Amino acid sequence: MTSSHYAPDTLAPARSWTASALCRSIADPDAFFPTGNGATVQQQTNDAKQLCASCPIRMTCATTAIRENYQYGIWGGLDERQRRSLARVPKADLPAAIRTAWKRRTYDHHFDAYASRTVQIDDGHVMWTVKNTSVTVLGRNWTPRQLALWVGQGREPHGPVKTHCSRPDCVAAEHVGDAVVRMLRARQIKEVAA
Ligand code: SF4
Protein backbone atom coordinates (compact mmCIF):
# COMPACT_ATOMS: atom_id res chain seq x y z
CA MET A 1 0.00 0.00 0.00
CA THR A 2 1.13 3.52 -0.66
CA SER A 3 0.50 6.36 1.74
CA SER A 4 -2.45 7.47 -0.38
CA HIS A 5 -4.43 4.44 0.82
CA TYR A 6 -4.45 5.61 4.41
CA ALA A 7 -6.87 7.84 6.25
CA PRO A 8 -5.58 11.40 6.70
CA ASP A 9 -4.59 10.95 10.36
CA THR A 10 -2.00 8.37 9.32
CA LEU A 11 -0.33 10.52 6.67
CA ALA A 12 3.05 12.20 7.01
CA PRO A 13 3.16 15.19 9.44
CA ALA A 14 4.08 17.43 6.49
CA ARG A 15 0.36 17.48 5.68
CA SER A 16 -0.37 20.14 8.29
CA TRP A 17 -3.97 20.54 7.05
CA THR A 18 -4.84 17.17 8.59
CA ALA A 19 -4.72 18.71 12.10
CA SER A 20 -8.31 19.90 11.70
CA ALA A 21 -9.49 16.80 9.85
CA LEU A 22 -12.84 15.61 11.18
CA CYS A 23 -11.88 12.00 10.48
CA ARG A 24 -9.16 12.25 13.13
CA SER A 25 -11.93 12.00 15.69
CA ILE A 26 -13.60 9.00 14.04
CA ALA A 27 -12.69 5.83 15.88
CA ASP A 28 -12.83 3.60 12.82
CA PRO A 29 -10.66 4.86 9.93
CA ASP A 30 -12.06 2.03 7.80
CA ALA A 31 -15.27 4.05 7.66
CA PHE A 32 -13.60 6.00 4.86
CA PHE A 33 -12.64 2.87 2.92
CA PRO A 34 -15.93 1.16 2.03
CA THR A 35 -15.74 -2.49 1.09
CA GLY A 36 -18.31 -5.00 -0.04
CA ASN A 37 -20.90 -4.94 -2.75
CA GLY A 38 -24.05 -3.25 -3.92
CA ALA A 39 -26.21 -1.57 -1.31
CA THR A 40 -23.73 -2.17 1.53
CA VAL A 41 -20.84 -0.36 -0.09
CA GLN A 42 -23.16 2.37 -1.32
CA GLN A 43 -24.43 2.95 2.22
CA GLN A 44 -20.87 3.04 3.60
CA THR A 45 -19.86 5.45 0.86
CA ASN A 46 -22.79 7.75 1.57
CA ASP A 47 -22.10 7.64 5.32
CA ALA A 48 -18.45 8.62 4.80
CA LYS A 49 -19.43 11.43 2.45
CA GLN A 50 -21.90 12.65 5.04
CA LEU A 51 -19.07 12.87 7.61
CA CYS A 52 -16.84 14.73 5.16
CA ALA A 53 -19.67 17.20 4.53
CA SER A 54 -19.15 18.60 8.05
CA CYS A 55 -15.36 18.69 7.83
CA PRO A 56 -13.79 22.18 7.84
CA ILE A 57 -11.03 21.17 5.43
CA ARG A 58 -13.16 19.29 2.91
CA MET A 59 -12.06 21.38 -0.09
CA THR A 60 -8.35 21.12 0.77
CA CYS A 61 -8.73 17.40 1.30
CA ALA A 62 -10.59 16.86 -2.00
CA THR A 63 -8.13 19.01 -3.98
CA THR A 64 -5.12 17.23 -2.50
CA ALA A 65 -6.61 13.78 -3.11
CA ILE A 66 -7.32 14.62 -6.77
CA ARG A 67 -3.95 16.29 -7.46
CA GLU A 68 -1.99 13.53 -5.71
CA ASN A 69 -4.09 10.80 -7.28
CA TYR A 70 -5.20 9.02 -4.13
CA GLN A 71 -6.44 5.68 -5.38
CA TYR A 72 -8.79 4.38 -2.70
CA GLY A 73 -11.34 5.53 -0.20
CA ILE A 74 -13.44 8.61 0.38
CA TRP A 75 -11.45 11.84 0.49
CA GLY A 76 -12.90 15.29 0.71
CA GLY A 77 -16.38 13.86 0.25
CA LEU A 78 -15.51 12.25 -3.09
CA ASP A 79 -15.23 8.59 -4.00
CA GLU A 80 -12.59 7.08 -6.29
CA ARG A 81 -14.54 7.41 -9.50
CA GLN A 82 -15.56 10.98 -8.79
CA ARG A 83 -11.90 11.90 -8.18
CA ARG A 84 -10.80 10.18 -11.37
CA SER A 85 -13.39 12.08 -13.39
CA LEU A 86 -12.03 15.36 -11.98
CA ALA A 87 -8.35 14.54 -12.50
CA ARG A 88 -8.06 16.49 -15.76
CA VAL A 89 -10.03 19.53 -14.71
CA PRO A 90 -7.78 22.64 -14.90
CA LYS A 91 -6.53 23.87 -11.52
CA ALA A 92 -8.48 27.12 -11.71
CA ASP A 93 -11.75 25.28 -12.38
CA LEU A 94 -11.27 22.53 -9.83
CA PRO A 95 -13.03 24.14 -6.83
CA ALA A 96 -16.21 24.73 -8.86
CA ALA A 97 -16.08 21.21 -10.31
CA ILE A 98 -15.62 19.73 -6.81
CA ARG A 99 -18.62 21.67 -5.50
CA THR A 100 -20.70 20.31 -8.38
CA ALA A 101 -19.54 16.77 -7.58
CA TRP A 102 -20.48 17.26 -3.89
CA LYS A 103 -24.00 18.15 -4.91
CA ARG A 104 -24.29 14.90 -6.84
CA ARG A 105 -23.19 12.90 -3.78
CA THR A 106 -23.33 9.60 -5.61
CA TYR A 107 -21.42 8.52 -8.67
CA ASP A 108 -22.92 9.84 -11.87
CA HIS A 109 -22.17 7.80 -15.00
CA HIS A 110 -23.13 10.65 -17.33
CA PHE A 111 -20.95 13.19 -15.51
CA ASP A 112 -18.01 10.79 -15.53
CA ALA A 113 -18.40 10.05 -19.27
CA TYR A 114 -18.52 13.78 -19.98
CA ALA A 115 -15.75 14.91 -17.61
CA SER A 116 -13.31 12.25 -18.79
CA ARG A 117 -13.69 13.27 -22.46
CA THR A 118 -13.71 17.05 -22.23
CA VAL A 119 -11.36 19.89 -21.42
CA GLN A 120 -12.16 23.47 -20.57
CA ILE A 121 -10.50 26.21 -22.63
CA ASP A 122 -10.63 30.01 -22.47
CA ASP A 123 -13.88 31.88 -21.77
CA GLY A 124 -15.57 28.84 -20.28
CA HIS A 125 -15.82 26.93 -23.57
CA VAL A 126 -15.38 23.17 -23.37
CA MET A 127 -13.94 20.94 -26.08
CA TRP A 128 -14.63 17.25 -26.72
CA THR A 129 -11.20 15.59 -26.66
CA VAL A 130 -11.75 12.15 -28.20
CA LYS A 131 -12.47 11.01 -31.75
CA ASN A 132 -15.73 9.24 -30.98
CA THR A 133 -18.68 11.54 -31.37
CA SER A 134 -20.98 9.35 -29.36
CA VAL A 135 -20.52 7.47 -26.13
CA THR A 136 -22.51 4.65 -24.57
CA VAL A 137 -23.72 5.39 -21.04
CA LEU A 138 -25.96 2.90 -19.23
CA GLY A 139 -26.68 1.08 -22.49
CA ARG A 140 -27.63 4.11 -24.54
CA ASN A 141 -25.71 6.27 -27.02
CA TRP A 142 -25.22 9.92 -26.16
CA THR A 143 -23.78 12.71 -28.26
CA PRO A 144 -21.35 15.10 -26.52
CA ARG A 145 -24.00 17.84 -26.49
CA GLN A 146 -26.63 15.52 -25.02
CA LEU A 147 -24.20 14.59 -22.25
CA ALA A 148 -23.40 18.27 -21.66
CA LEU A 149 -27.10 19.01 -21.29
CA TRP A 150 -27.46 16.19 -18.76
CA VAL A 151 -24.53 17.55 -16.76
CA GLY A 152 -25.99 21.06 -16.76
CA GLN A 153 -29.67 20.25 -16.32
CA GLY A 154 -29.72 16.76 -14.81
CA ARG A 155 -32.39 15.57 -17.23
CA GLU A 156 -32.97 13.98 -20.63
CA PRO A 157 -32.85 16.40 -23.58
CA HIS A 158 -36.01 17.37 -25.44
CA GLY A 159 -35.36 17.71 -29.16
CA PRO A 160 -31.96 18.44 -30.69
CA VAL A 161 -29.25 19.86 -28.41
CA LYS A 162 -27.41 22.78 -30.01
CA THR A 163 -24.49 25.00 -29.03
CA HIS A 164 -25.47 28.63 -28.51
CA CYS A 165 -22.11 30.29 -27.78
CA SER A 166 -19.53 31.72 -30.19
CA ARG A 167 -17.73 28.36 -30.61
CA PRO A 168 -19.77 25.96 -32.77
CA ASP A 169 -17.73 23.00 -31.45
CA CYS A 170 -18.21 23.93 -27.78
CA VAL A 171 -19.85 21.41 -25.44
CA ALA A 172 -19.87 23.45 -22.23
CA ALA A 173 -22.91 22.49 -20.14
CA GLU A 174 -23.91 26.16 -19.88
CA HIS A 175 -23.40 26.79 -23.62
CA VAL A 176 -25.74 24.12 -25.01
CA GLY A 177 -29.48 23.94 -25.00
CA ASP A 178 -32.37 21.74 -26.08
CA ALA A 179 -35.91 22.75 -27.06
CA VAL A 180 -36.78 23.59 -23.43
CA VAL A 181 -33.71 25.79 -22.91
CA ARG A 182 -34.34 27.55 -26.24
CA MET A 183 -37.95 28.21 -25.31
CA LEU A 184 -36.94 29.66 -21.92
CA ARG A 185 -34.24 31.81 -23.52
CA ALA A 186 -36.68 33.12 -26.11
CA ARG A 187 -39.16 33.96 -23.34
CA GLN A 188 -36.48 35.79 -21.34
CA ILE A 189 -35.45 37.82 -24.41
CA LYS A 190 -39.10 38.78 -24.99
CA GLU A 191 -39.55 39.83 -21.37
CA VAL A 192 -36.39 41.97 -21.46
CA ALA A 193 -37.50 43.61 -24.72
CA ALA A 194 -41.03 44.30 -23.42
S1 SF4 B 1 -12.86 15.81 4.20
FE1 SF4 B 1 -13.33 13.76 4.94
S2 SF4 B 1 -11.49 12.51 4.49
FE2 SF4 B 1 -10.92 14.68 4.29
S3 SF4 B 1 -10.05 15.25 6.23
FE3 SF4 B 1 -12.23 15.77 6.33
S4 SF4 B 1 -13.30 14.02 7.16
FE4 SF4 B 1 -11.23 13.35 6.57
Ligand SMILES: [Zn+2]
Ligand atom coordinates in the same frame (compact mmCIF):
# COMPACT_ATOMS: atom_id res chain seq x y z
ZN1 LIG C 1 -18.92 27.76 -25.50
